[in-house]
Amino acid sequence: MVEALAQAAWAEADAALARALADADVLTRLVKKSGPAVEGALAMLRQSLGQAARKRGLTRLEEAGARAAFDPNRHVLIKISSKQPKDVRIVIPGVVRGETILVKAEATPVSPRRKR
Amino acid sequence: MSSGWVLCIDFGTAFSKAAAAPRASWERFSPASVRPLMLDPAGAGNPFLLDSAVFVEAPHVLFGSAAIARADALAQEKRAALRSFKTLLSAGDLERALETVPPASIDPTRSFVLRDLIVLYLAYLQAAMVRGLAADRMLSQVDSFERRYAAPAWRGGDGARMHGAVAGLFAEAETVCRNIGQRLLDPAGVDLEAAREAVRAARAAPTPIQIGLIFEATAAAAYTAIGLGSAATHLAVLDMGAGTTDITALAGQAAKGYHELPQARVTLKQAGDFIDNIIVNVALAKSRAKTPQAQTALWRMLKSEMRDFKEALFASGHASFRFDGRTLKIALRDLEQDRDFRGFAGTLGEAYQHAMKLLADEARADGATELQSVAVGGGAAAPFIQNLIKRTNKIGKVKVMARPATPDWAHAAEFAGNLAPVFPQLAIAIGGALAPEGMLAARGSIPAASARSETLPARD
Numbered sequence: 327m328v329e330a331l332a333q334a335a336w337a338e339a340d341a342a343l344a345r346a347l348a349d350a351d352v353l354t355r356l357v358k359k360s361g362p363a364v365e366g367a368l369a370m371l372r373q374s375l376g377q378a379a380r381k382r383g384l385t386r387l388e389e390a391g392a393r394a395a396f397d398p399n400r401h402v403l404i405k406i407s408s409k410q411p412k413d414v415r416i417v418i419p420g421v422v423r424g425e426t427i428l429v430k431a432e433a434t435p436v437s438p439r440r441k442r
Numbered sequence: 443m444s445s446g447w448v449l450c451i452d453f454g455t456a457f458s459k460a461a462a463a464p465r466a467s468w469e470r471f472s473p474a475s476v477r478p479l480m481l482d483p484a485g486a487g488n489p490f491l492l493d494s495a496v497f498v499e500a501p502h503v504l505f506g507s508a509a510i511a512r513a514d515a516l517a518q519e520k521r522a523a524l525r526s527f528k529t530l531l532s533a534g535d536l537e538r539a540l541e542t543v544p545p546a547s548i549d550p551t552r553s554f555v556l557r558d559l560i561v562l563y564l565a566y567l568q569a570a571m572v573r574g575l576a577a578d579r580m581l582s583q584v585d586s587f588e589r590r591y592a593a594p595a596w597r598g599g600d601g602a603r604m605h606g607a608v609a610g611l612f613a614e615a616e617t618v619c620r621n622i623g624q625r626l627l628d629p630a631g632v633d634l635e636a637a638r639e640a641v642r643a644a645r646a647a648p649t650p651i652q653i654g655l656i657f658e659a660t661a662a663a664a665y666t667a668i669g670l671g672s673a674a675t676h677l678a679v680l681d682m683g684a685g686t687t688d689i690t691a692l693a694g695q696a697a698k699g700y701h702e703l704p705q706a707r708v709t710l711k712q713a714g715d716f717i718d719n720i721i722v723n724v725a726l727a728k729s730r731a732k733t734p735q736a737q738t739a740l741w742r743m744l745k746s747e748m749r750d751f752k753e754a755l756f757a758s759g760h761a762s763f764r765f766d767g768r769t770l771k772i773a774l775r776d777l778e779q780d781r782d783f784r785g786f787a788g789t790l791g792e793a794y795q796h797a798m799k800l801l802a803d804e805a806r807a808d809g810a811t812e813l814q815s816v817a818v819g820g821g822a823a824a825p826f827i828q829n830l831i832k833r834t835n836k837i838g839k840v841k842v843m844a845r846p847a848t849p850d851w852a853h854a855a856e857f858a859g860n861l862a863p864v865f866p867q868l869a870i871a872i873g874g875a876l877a878p879e880g881m882l883a884a885r886g887s888i889p890a891a892s893a894r895s896e897t898l899p900a901r902d
Contacts, residue, residue: 362769366764366769366771369762369771370764373754373758373761376757376758380753380757380863383859383862423859424855424859424862425855426859
């Protein structure tokens with residue numbers, strides 16, 4: 327029973343940790359030009375979060391800036407779109423633990439590649 | 443439940459670990475049956491790791507994390523815990539080294555020789571294993587285990603003699619554990635007089651035990667190769683620990699055992715500690731620590747946080763630290779541009795290529811078309827190590843497959859993501875438990891038949 331409870335608590339913690347990791351990415355983008363002290367503090371926050379995440383076996387889903395075929399199971403669009411895009415550009419990577427996706431990657435639609 | 447299980451101890455430099463697996467794992471592997479033991483369930487850290495430390499302070503002897511905490515509290519009084527036993531076990535003249543009287547900083551009571559302190563620690567480890575086995579729903583049903591311990595390959599090659607000596611320590615520890623029992627796990631320690639009497643009695647009457655030796659590189663081969671079937675006949679293991687970086691080339695058939703290619707073995711004295719010193723020097727150069735006091739403070743701070751700092755540096759390519767009100771960032775390229783580092787990386791690259799060529803020649807001669815390569819130890823995740831093992835895809839017609847430091851099976855759904863993060867630290871104990879008997883380097887009955895302790899033949 328204790329094991330089961332501990333496991334349940336960890337599952338909750340994983341979700342929160344994964345969310346915090348993605349939130350730290352958002353924050354990094356917003357305060358990038360606010361001076362070295364803020365950047366330094368943010369770097370430390372990201373480092374600790376990253377470390378905690380790795381120690382819990384969390385890894386990133388997709389890479390920021392990468393282009394991928396839209397998969398609703400892996401990606402969430404930053405802005406609501408009436409039409410499902412074919413391809414997306416990853417803005418904020420998601421977070422996975424083993425085979426379980428804890429946070430989907432945030433993405434924006436990109437125009438289909440032109441045929442030459 | 444009858445035996446049919448193997449229990450392997452990794453008597454590590456900083457931590458000890460233990461894991462159990464069914465004896466038939468090699469033929470019928472089920473990842474869910476791999477059972478690492480919770481050796482320190484009430485500790486503040488990873489419950490699977492037991493600190494390798496003994497601290498003597500009359501009227502008690504303390505073990506594990508309690509020993510480290512007390513030694514830290516008394517650091518200003520030049521007191522220290524005995525640690526890094528494994529380094530001692532690789533001494534050229536082990537029997538003589540074991541009879542050495544430790545310095546007063548370690549035993550101010552002058553009650554023990556190093557052998558006694560190691561036996562006491564092994565008894566503590568044994569008590570922790572008994573507790574860990576009882577707490578495991580599956581293992582608590584098993585009445586006996588085939589026992590093994592993992593150790594580095596000894597340079598002199600006299601595995602049987604060394605195995606006899608080390609197994610003798612385990613036999614004495616068994617007697618101490620039977621005498622003192624679970625009191626060994628009391629954070630307040632055991633009574634010094636009782637400990638002294640117990641080691642004296644154990645020397646006179648060690649408990650006969652059966653224990654096997656598996657070399658660490660072979661244990662790494664076992665957890666890497668299990669489940670790969672006939673593909674895993676030739677394997678290179680690059681092990682970067684704290685004090686040495688070792689390259690071992692193994693060939694054979696997993697079920698029957700591997701033999702080492704001695705001409706391919708390389709041991710470099712530069713390893714994790716060497717990398718740590720470069721990082722500290724880079725940090726000192728980047729900091730504004732001008733006075734000796736400030737430099738000492740920075741050195742202490744970085745050394746104490748080095749494990750996590752390196753983990754972040756290797757994982758993300760940069761790591762930051764806060765010192766004197768400023769945040770300083772070190773990038774991986776700072777390390778890679780260091781002259782000493784470049785010299786080490788060059789030597790390591792040449793040694794690795796040399797070993798791989800010899801292994802590929804052996805593979806060709808054996809009719810194999812593929813060889814495996816894996817990095818293990820604390821430095822396995824370092825990008826320059828990973829790049830090294832992934833750089834070569836083919837040697838002549840022999841394909842080279844770089845295997846991950848954490849095998850795919852450790853990500854199996856049965857573990858719900860819980861094994862992979864801790865796998866690197868438990869890897870050797872797990873590999874030692876999974877390995878078929880043919881992979882053992884030595885085995886024997888101790889002490890009654892210590893003369894029968896035998897080094898197993900290199901080839902079947």
